[in-house]
Amino acid sequence: MSASTISKNYLNPAFGVKEYLVSERAAGRIKHLGFPTTAASSASKRFLAAYEDVIEFCQIQLNWLDWDFQEAKEKVRILNEKKIPIIVMEPLRGGTLVEPAGRRGSIFSFPAVDSGCCYDPLRDVKFGADAGEYPHF
Numbered sequence: 036m037s038a039s040t041i042s043k044n045y046l047n048p049a050f051g052v053k054e055y056l057v058s059e060r061a062a063g064r065i066k067h068l069g070f071p072t073t074a075a076s077s078a079s080k081r082f083l084a085a086y087e088d089v090i091e092f093c094q095i096q097l098n099w100l101d102w103d104f105q106e107a108k109e110k111v112r113i114l115n116e117k118k119i120p121i122i123v124m125e126p127l128r129g130g131t132l133v134e135p136a137g138r139r140g141s142i143f144s145f146p147a148v149d150s151g152c153c154y155d156p157l158r159d160v161k162f163g164a165d166a167g168e169y170p171h172f
Contacts, residue, residue: 046085057089067091071124076109087117094122101125 045052059065069092072079083090093114101107114121 045082053086053089060089069093069122071095072110073105076106076113079110080113083113083117083119087119090119092120092122094124096125097121097123098125 044050056065056068060068068089070082070086070090071094072082073096074082079093093110095107095110095114096105097107097111111121
């Protein structure tokens with residue numbers, strides 16, 4: 036969600052978006068109410084200020100590259116502070132953290148587990164898992 040989309044649509048009381056979503060959840064047409072964000076943490080804060088009483092989870096871009104680049108560290112802090120479960124999107128950044136564009140094949144070799152290699156191909160997935168709690172639906 037971009038900051039302008041949040042301000043113009045979701046935070047405008049004239050549209051009644053929050054009330055509509057809550058009524059749809061009550062009617063059973065929405066099972067769990069959450070939101071994804073790649074917006075700046077300031078936009079996420081504004082959204083949460085208005086919706087945190089009804090939000091059940093948040094999906095954020097979370098991997099070792101985006102920890103600082105996409106403000107993932109700050110988003111995780113905010114969501115953990117508000118006890119909103121996190122769902123991780125892009126733990127391997129669409130594969131580019133394993134196989135960058137323009138290269139054939141992976142830049143990493145994935146040897147057998149017993150090889151003693153220190154690189155764990157699931158490290159990035161584990162990084163995301165350690166950053167926040169998963170929702171228990």
